[in-house]
Amino acid sequence: MTLMADLKPEHFDWHVADRIATIRLSRPERKNPLTFESYAELRDTFRALPYCTDVDVVIFASNGGNFCSGGDVHEIIGPLVGMEMPELLRFTRMTGDLVKAMLNCGKPIIAAVDGVCAGAGAIVAMASDLRLATPAAKAAFLFTRVGLAGCDMGACAILPRIIGQGRAAELLYTGRAMGAEEGLNWGFWNALHGADELEAAALALAQRIASGPNFAHMMTKTQLNAEWNMGLEQAIEAEAQAQAICMKTQDFSRAYHAFVAKEKPVFEGN
Secondary structure: OEOOOOOOOOOEEEEEEOOEEEEEEOOHHHOOOEOHHHHHHHHHHHHHHHHEOOOOEEEEEOEOOEOEOOEOHHHHHHHHHOOOHHHHHHHHHHHHHHHHHHHOOOOOEEEEEOOEEEOHHHHHHHHOOEEEEOOOOEEEOOHHHHOOOOOOOOHHHHHHHHHOHHHHHHHHHHOOEEOHHHHHHHOOOOEEOOOOOHHHHHHHHHHHHHOOOHHHHHHHHHHHHHHHHOOHHHHHHHHHHHHHHHOOOHHHHHHHHHHHOOOOOOOOOO
16 A cells, blocks of 8 residues: 655645645646646556555646646647657557546546646546536637647547537537536536635535545446446446445444434544
8 A cells, every 4th residue: 555645746746635635737837738747647646546545535726827728839749740650659648548547546536627727637627526617717628729639538438428429529629618607507517616715615525525435435436437338237237236345344334323323424434
């Protein structure tokens, strides 16, 4: 098992307190773009989370009034133009591996989005479990605006499941920005909060989740992702097995005894 509170990444800010990890991309003067190095370091961090014992929830926060402007034009887009196909495929697989790592990390992820949320930044928000935003938030899957397909990092699989096929198709074909109210009405954002309230709201939500049965939360996240590729009967059977496993946890027993005693259960994640 791994403790991640002392992790000191080079390419983003990382803080752990009360079993909640907060990530911030660390170049607010550039609206927090991603680089080859930050992609890889984020991927490796999320890959380590299933094995850690001191983090139950992750907040992917904004920095300096913006979330993420996507891949850095000079440090990623420029070099990609000169690469051959094997190098390009290594890069696109690496970016996809970040989304896979987020989906498979076993921890609920809350995106707290202010301002610009574009390209790969919009993908990070999309791949999170819950998304809070400010009225100034604008999410744009702008890949077609740089001559690329909209099918990047799982967008064509995940985005339609969140907002519907037609709405996703419009955003992915046009690359236009989705406004905050529009995103809320479409179900992309779970809630909108003022800029001065966003982080407090994300932290309150994270604390609520972290105080719950975290082994069961891991099972819930696993099933939410695994059942995309299952038929209904497979899904019902998979949930039967997942629930039977959770019934052997001490948290299930704690909840029962707390209910009998008319007390609030205190979960320990085992």
